Amino acid sequence: MAIVVLSPGILTSVQDGGRQGYQQYGVSPSGPMDLHAFRTANILAGNDPDEAGLEMTVMGAELTFTAPVLVAITGADMGATLNGKRVAMYRALSVQAGDILKFGFAMKGCRTYLAVRGGIGVEPVMGSRATMLGKNFGGFKGRKLQKDDRLEIRPCTEALAHPETYFAEAEMVPEGVRTLRVIMGPQEDRFTQKGIHTFLNSEYTVGQDFDRQGYRLEGEKIEHTTDSNIISDGVVTGSIQVPGTGLPIVMTAERATVGGYTKIATVITADLPLIGQCKAGDRIRFQEVSVETAQELLSQEADRLEALRRQVEDPTHLPPANTPAPQEAAAPAVEHEYEYTRDVTISINGKSYEVTIQKWKQEQQ
Amino acid sequence: MSEAVIRPAGDSALLVEFENEISLEVNSRVRALKYTLEQSPFKGMGELVPAYRSLLICYNPLEIREKAAQEEVRSRLGHMDKVSMPKAIVTEIPVCYDKEYAVDLEHIAQLEHKSEEEVIRIHSQSDYFVYMLGFAPGHPYTARFENPFSFKRMENPRLKIPGGSIVVQLALSDIIPFDQPCGWNIIGSTPVLACDYRKQNPFLLQAGQWIHHRPVSKEEYLDIQKQVEAGTYVCRTWEKED
Numbered sequence: 001m002a003i004v005v006l007s008p009g010i011l012t013s014v015q016d017g018g019r020q021g022y023q024q025y026g027v028s029p030s031g032p033m034d035l036h037a038f039r040t041a042n043i044l045a046g047n048d049p050d051e052a053g054l055e056m057t058v059m060g061a062e063l064t065f066t067a068p069v070l071v072a073i074t075g076a077d078m079g080a081t082l083n084g085k086r087v088a089m090y091r092a093l094s095v096q097a098g099d100i101l102k103f104g105f106a107m108k109g110c111r112t113y114l115a116v117r118g119g120i121g122v123e124p125v126m127g128s129r130a131t132m133l134g135k136n137f138g139g140f141k142g143r144k145l146q147k148d149d150r151l152e153i154r155p156c157t158e159a160l161a162h163p164e165t166y167f168a169e170a171e172m173v174p175e176g177v178r179t180l181r182v183i184m185g186p187q188e189d190r191f192t193q194k195g196i197h198t199f200l201n202s203e204y205t206v207g208q209d210f211d212r213q214g215y216r217l218e219g220e221k222i223e224h225t226t227d228s229n230i231i232s233d234g235v236v237t238g239s240i241q242v243p244g245t246g247l248p249i250v251m252t253a254e255r256a257t258v259g260g261y262t263k264i265a266t267v268i269t270a271d272l273p274l275i276g277q278c279k280a281g282d283r284i285r286f287q288e289v290s291v292e293t294a295q296e297l298l299s300q301e302a303d304r305l306e307a308l309r310r311q312v313e314d315p316t317h318l319p320p321a322n323t324p325a326p327q328e329a330a331a332p333a334v335e336h337e338y339e340y341t342r343d344v345t346i347s348i349n350g351k352s353y354e355v356t357i358q359k360w361k362q363e364q365q
Numbered sequence: 366m367s368e369a370v371i372r373p374a375g376d377s378a379l380l381v382e383f384e385n386e387i388s389l390e391v392n393s394r395v396r397a398l399k400y401t402l403e404q405s406p407f408k409g410m411g412e413l414v415p416a417y418r419s420l421l422i423c424y425n426p427l428e429i430r431e432k433a434a435q436e437e438v439r440s441r442l443g444h445m446d447k448v449s450m451p452k453a454i455v456t457e458i459p460v461c462y463d464k465e466y467a468v469d470l471e472h473i474a475q476l477e478h479k480s481e482e483e484v485i486r487i488h489s490q491s492d493y494f495v496y497m498l499g500f501a502p503g504h505p506y507t508a509r510f511e512n513p514f515s516f517k518r519m520e521n522p523r524l525k526i527p528g529g530s531i532v533v534q535l536a537l538s539d540i541i542p543f544d545q546p547c548g549w550n551i552i553g554s555t556p557v558l559a560c561d562y563r564k565q566n567p568f569l570l571q572a573g574q575w576i577h578h579r580p581v582s583k584e585e586y587l588d589i590q591k592q593v594e595a596g597t598y599v600c601r602t603w604e605k606e607d
Contacts, residue, residue, distance in 0.1 A: 021412055185372050234419065
């Protein structure tokens with residue numbers, strides 16, 4: 001049982017819940033950039049929330065399957081089609097051997113997740129199947145997927161008794177200015193009052209330099225009291241470093257484990273998915289919250305996922321009568337009917353990619 | 366000795382800071398706190414990330430909230446001085462200083478107005494302390510406590526130097542685990558791997574230990590390299606004398 005990559009998209013990699021326990025050796029956690037969407041996909045595919053799946057970036061992959069399997073798609077809408085027909089996100093979908101699941105361009109958001117029932121069966125490295133792209137280990141051969149890669153799917157002993165209950169309300173990737181809530185520090189005392197005011201009151205734009213290691217933001221410069229150097233200390237996912245340029249860098253999944261720049265604040269864990277769905281040009285504001293608030297929000301997120309898990313496992317949780325069964329979940333949209341098709345060049349981290357953007361005539365089914 | 370400061374680093378970690386300097390004394394407090402926490406972890410405690418003068422303590426806020434985690438850390442700080450630490454380990458790193466591997470040795474000797482032999486002797490005579498690991502998996506940040514050399518980084522960093530390179534500046538000497546850009550002078554090369562993903566524990570070193578450079582001939586370098594490839598080479602280690 002396997003997934004075969006027909007076309008890899010721009011940047012598709014195997015990720016799981018992340019690699020814990022090796023930061024003291026310089027190994028960052030890696031894992032999905034939008035943990036909420038990732039875990040939701042796994043729950044909808046009947047998996048453990050941190051099971052290995054695929055993360056696609058901006059322009060998705062084209063995949064085929066060697067055996068029937070249940071999958072679920074979440075995150076940014078890449079206009080996924082199954083054998084040419086549009087399929088719904090946020091629900092379990094049955095795919096058959098030979099089916100072609102194709103993802104396009106994310107008009108909104110940045111990352112899309114594909115969970116497969118059983119999970120992707122790559123060999124764990126240091127207890128995790130997450131790919132660490134920047135250091136070339138973990139996941140599938142330590143790299144992003146390429147054409148003709150064959151990913152084994154871990155066999156599942158039992159089929160889901162009632163896959164039709166495995167659906168959730170589709171979540172929209174946020175648009176417009178995203179507000180990232182932050183906890184100030186640990187080095188906020190290395191910034192002037194004016195600098196802190198700038199940070200909390202101006203709008204920043206995601207620059208061309210955004211990837212799984214970090215997001216460089218552009219906007220008003222943040223003023224230090226003296227300079228931006230500290231004696232290197234530990235970094236967490238969400239740390240906001242401000243180097244000498246005065247411009248913030250949000251550290252993400254593949255960040256360094258230690259760093260020598262002042263950190264003005266830390267994005268709260270519950271808001272990390274927001275940055276994971278940003279791409280160049282997206283706008284960001286920061287809002288200060290207390291640790292208590294952040295932890296309460298995180299607790300609510302855990303409760304939401306747990307509630308979803310219980311809901312999908314409940315045999316009486318049935319979709320509205322007019323919703324097609326998962327096997328026929330393809331939208332009624334006419335095959336390949338686009339409002340427009342456009343070839344564009346997009347640039348990520350200095351690399352250019354030629355992509356075809358196809359806007360569906362019927363945006364919502 | 367000033368009191369440690371505990372600061373939140375987001376909603377899932379605390380940063381404990383000791384005096385703001387790089388010294389063995391300050392770092393010994395980092396190690397003592399880490400050891401104390403490892404010996405008596407609190408509920409919800411996660412990874413510990415030691416650095417020069419601070420310890421990052423990760424925790425799971427679904428199991429313990431910040432205030433309670435702070436209390437736990439404060440109590441460990443209170444009795445960490447009573448904990449007797451195990452002796453530090455020294456790991457022997459075989460280093461080949463032949464021209465082929467030590468591309469900057471001649472340059473270093475010129476900068477220091479010493480012979481190449483003298484430079485090798487200085488580099489290999491004293492142990493270096495591993496303050497922390499970072500930058501790349503298994504990459505040690507090491508230093509010693511007199512000033513063996515006076516030269517700093519090169520003006521033009523190289524875009525790529527090979528994994529295994531031993532690079533130096535001032536009191537610092539690092540082992541480069543993987544190919545990377547680097548602006549330090551290369552004094553030699555080791556055949557042992559600072560990070561070997563084939564192994565259950567991939568890492569040769571850890572924070573708080575020492576390394577000792579042993580000069581080896583090219584012949585021995587190649588022989589050790591073969592053993593490393595076969596996964597049979599084990600670096601010699603011993604306890605550090607106080």
